[in-house]
Every structure is written in structure tokens, then in C-alpha cells.
Amino acid sequence: MARPLLGHLDPEFLSMMDEVRDMLRRTFKTANETTFAVSGTGSAGMEAALVNLLEPGDIAVVGIAGVFGERMAEVARRCGAQVREVRAEWGTPIEPARIVPHLDGAKVLAFVHAETSTGTRQPVEPLASLGRDAGAMIVVDAVTSLAGIPVETDAWGVDVCYSGTQKCLSVPPGLAPITFSPRAVEAIAARRSPVQSWYLDVSLLTRYWGSERVYHHTAPISMLLGLHEGLRLVLEEGLETRWARHERLGAVLAKELDALGFEQFAQDGFRLPQLQAVRLPGGRDADALRRELLDRFDVEVGGGLGPLAGTAWRIGLMGESCHEDAIEFLLDAIREVLG
């Protein structure tokens, strides 16, 4: 990202963008032509997914079991959609059977793969399969999952999948990788009304990212150089190797936290290795100790959100930070602050 800038229509920059698209396809496990990076953070990816698919009056079924599911519902409502919320308790996945009664007439079924607020993994394929059977487009938030645990966009039948750069891709925040299936692209082409966001209108964006190279907005050049390098490192390691690394080291961390008396919040069997939401032993003050970790050891863990506020930490073990020595350093620091 410290490289000198190139113009956003410079041939050298454009060929770098082609490589980014190609590497994103491999990372998302998709053949989708319409694969690129939105010029905003993960939440801009969420908005881009929903704002392009939904028109006023459309029905969107949204699975909610944490902050980011809530956000999807809110964004869908702001698109003028009728939102049917299917809620599960925080820390548990949404059971596929509970989705079915809500799918009639739905244009979109949207849910979060890896809920960052709870450390819970939502199995994608069963929900996606039911949604597609009912004729809905499947929108999946893979902000915290992409390049950390398996994401199989095409094999799972996902129509729109988006992520962020600052989680398991280990790139600074600022871009939202996104991919649209041909079915989604057709649905967007058949809209009755213009997409309410000009900035996020995928039909305009793909004219820049595609071979036409029609100017839309100035691309965030340095961010894209950072993403290019991040994706190169992901694919150099190999997705399967990277998934296995997160799985293995996540288990190591979980075991050690358990021994220290921490309690995992997410339901057993649905825990994310790369984001562990844990209640502190003995009802200790989570925020005070979190601050102490930062001040004394320069280690940052996330605070609890919603029902977890003040009582839990969310520990990220993502991408470059998912290494033995980082875990050891963290555990030593935790032992110190717990006293």
C-alpha cells in the first residue's frame, strides 16, 4: 500500500485489477464473472448485495442470531423490502426447518455465515438449498469466514456472497470483496426501478471492472494494491491449508481458554475457530481486563456486543494473526491480567 500511485485508468493498474478479480474468484470458489471489490468496508458489501437485488415491496427473509443479522434486516428494510425475520437465540445457528414457512414469495433469503458478534457458524448449504427450492436468491455474509473456514460459493448455491478485507484476508479495512451469480445478475437486469444507490449500482460498477473500463468512480488504488498482495498470500498458502490452520489453532486456543475457566458462548459444534466469544471466569469485568490487555501488552481483543456486553471477550485469530506464537503471547498476557 506504500507503493507510488498509478492512475485508476492506467493500463498497469487495470491489469492488476484483473488479477484481483481472478484471485477473488478462486478465494470465493466461484466461476461468477461478476466478482470484484466494492469501494467501502464490509458493511458497504452488505448494502451492495441487498440494494441491487431488492426493490420496494420485495419480500426478504433474513436470518438473525446476532448483530450482523440485525444489520442485514435493517439494510433490507431501507431498500423498501418487506422483511420477514427468522430469529434464533444468539450463539446458535438458525435451523433450516424454521426458514421454510417464511419462504413463500420471497425474492431473497439472507443470512450471516460467521456471526462476528457471537462466534457462531451458520451452516450455509441447508439454508441455501431450501431457499433456492422456493425460488429465492441466496445472500450470504462471509465477512468473517472468507479465507478462514470453507466458503464454497458455487457448490453451496449462493447467489451473492460478500466479505471484508480486514478479517481472514489480513488486509487493512476498506474494501468489500463481492460476487454475484449469473442468476443474480439476471434478476438485477430485470429490475423495474433503478438501484437506489448510484455508488453501489453493480451494473455500473461492472462496466468499470469489466472489459469496457467505463469510468464510474475513482478506485481506491492503494487499498486494491493491498488486497492484491493479501489474496496472493492466501492463494500461495492454499485455501485448504489455510482453513486447516485456522481449525487446528482455533482448537488449541479453545482448549487453553477452557483450562483457564473461560466459557465459550457459541453452541458446541457451531463454534468458529477464528472468532471465539468467551465469557470471563468468575464473572470478572470483561471491559476493564480488556483495557488492561491493551495497555500492558498491546494486545487487543473485542468487547462483548448485545447480551454479551461487559461479560465477554471476542478473540480474533484470523489470517496472519492465527499463529502459535500469537496464541502463546495472548495466553501469557491473559494469565497476567487474570492474576
Place this chain on the structure above:
Amino acid sequence: MARPLLGHLDPEFLSMMDEVRDMLRRTFKTANETTFAVSGTGSAGMEAALVNLLEPGDIAVVGIAGVFGERMAEVARRCGAQVREVRAEWGTPIEPARIVPHLDGAKVLAFVHAETSTGTRQPVEPLASLGRDAGAMIVVDAVTSLAGIPVETDAWGVDVCYSGTQKCLSVPPGLAPITFSPRAVEAIAARRSPVQSWYLDVSLLTRYWGSERVYHHTAPISMLLGLHEGLRLVLEEGLETRWARHERLGAVLAKELDALGFEQFAQDGFRLPQLQAVRLPGGRDADALRRELLDRFDVEVGGGLGPLAGTAWRIGLMGESCHEDAIEFLLDAIREVLG
């Protein structure tokens, strides 16, 4: 931007953000509390300005004399506004008197200060004054003007002013500085409907940028570090000194281009020093020679847009690139490719 990352809620990062806000206020020449950077490029700033102020059915008067005026009208339409377009010939400013008949009942008067597609300066104060007299909010696009020529947000009575980082601020593209007057904030608080964009909802964004620090989306940390340094350099030089530098060196470039037979496109008296749209001498092929400049001398000039396509260049002389030696290097290269 190559600095190691801080968390987006890390106290050290938050105090850096306070400094960014303070420096933005000084650069925009405003006391507006609601001053921050949108996590997207200049076009996201445009969308943030309009999407927060406009509700379906509102009347927006938009001045159009180039690509970016057209874009403002398009974005306003996508907010559901009734758009009244006031057009001037490309290369000329909009005469204040022509706005007046359209202002009745208008909620917003929006126009571009420095039209990047034509190199034309629109005097802001006369339009803003008429608009405010008629009760409209004044929205000004200062993407190419901020920190290059005088921008006086408060003195001119501008309600929402936005910019981009990659023009006269000399920071990579990726953020859109923006400021909202107290009047604009009140109007937003009085909306009947939610802002259609969750990502750009200023009421949510200011809860993160303000003292509450409520999490909204993950800030693009590295970009903000870059903006911090860019603003620091702007204020170290001093705004008046910087404006004078652009004015003086812009005149040098204009005189030399004239001597080489180039023809300025913008009307005399309304030309931007920092962005000069010029037709090539003798009807030479603008795009072929532009490519030659890039390939042989690694110098990029912009192509002509709209009526200027294929026949003109747009030469940027902004921020760090606005220096004697850059002008000399460019002129030498131009003499070579013209042969």
C-alpha cells in the same frame, strides 16, 4: 499508510480521528461539529450528502455543466427527489439569475464548485446566497477544489460540502471528507423516513465519529492515517499559501500551453488553475498522444470527457504534483510527443 494497524476502537486510533476532524474543519473553513470522512471515494461523499438530505418527493435544483453535475442529478433522482436541472454550456459557469425561477419549494440546491470534466470554476457564493434566500439547503461538490483554490464553507453559507482525498489533498483515493451545517443536521433529524443508505446514514456515522464512539462500521484505518498526514501537510503549508501556489503555477502552465497552441476549454475568468482542460493544437489525436506521454515519459494526463472526448486533455496540477519541476517535465514531454 504503511504503519502497522490499530484497532478501529483503539484509544490511540480514536484520538487520531479527532485530529482528522479538527484538521478537516480548518481545511473546509467551517466550525461545523458534523465534519468527518465518509468511508468511500468522492462519489460516496456525493451520495452521502444527497441521500441524507433528500426524501422521496423533495425538490432538488441541480446545476449541471459537466459530468459531475450530471452525476449529482442522477444521485438525487435515485433518492426519489424531483430534480429540476439548470444547465449551462460545458466550460461555462451557471449564471445565478438562471437558478432563481427554479428555487420555489426546493429543499436542496446542489452544484459543483470545480467541474473536473471541464476545468471550470463555479462561483459558489452568489448561487448559495440565492438558494438560502429561497430556503434551500446548499450542497457543494468540492472534490477538485478543496485545498487547491479557496473553499469557504461557512462564509459562503454552504450546508453540505464534500471532497475526495486524491485531488488537491494529495492522499490516495478512498475517503470523502464531508461537513454538514447545523441547519443540515436539523433537517436530517426532521426527516419523515429513514435514510435509504444505512452505510451513509450521517446520524449513525456521527455516533461513531462523535464522543459516543458507537460502533457503526470498521473504519478504513490505513486510509485515515494517510488522510491525517495529508491534512497535516496542507495545514503546515497553510491554506492561503497553498491556494497561491496553485494559482501562480496554474498561470505558468496555462501560458506555456497557450504558446504551444493548446486552447483552453473553460471560459476565461472561470478557469481552474489545478485542472486545465485543453484542446490539442492542429486537431491532433488526443488519446494517442496521451498514451504516448504515459508510455514514453510515465506522465499521465486525463482524457476528454463528453464533448471533449478524443480532442482534449485534462491536465491536473494538484497538491504535491503542483510544482515547477513537474510543469517543466510535462512541458518537455509534450514538446517531444507533439514533435
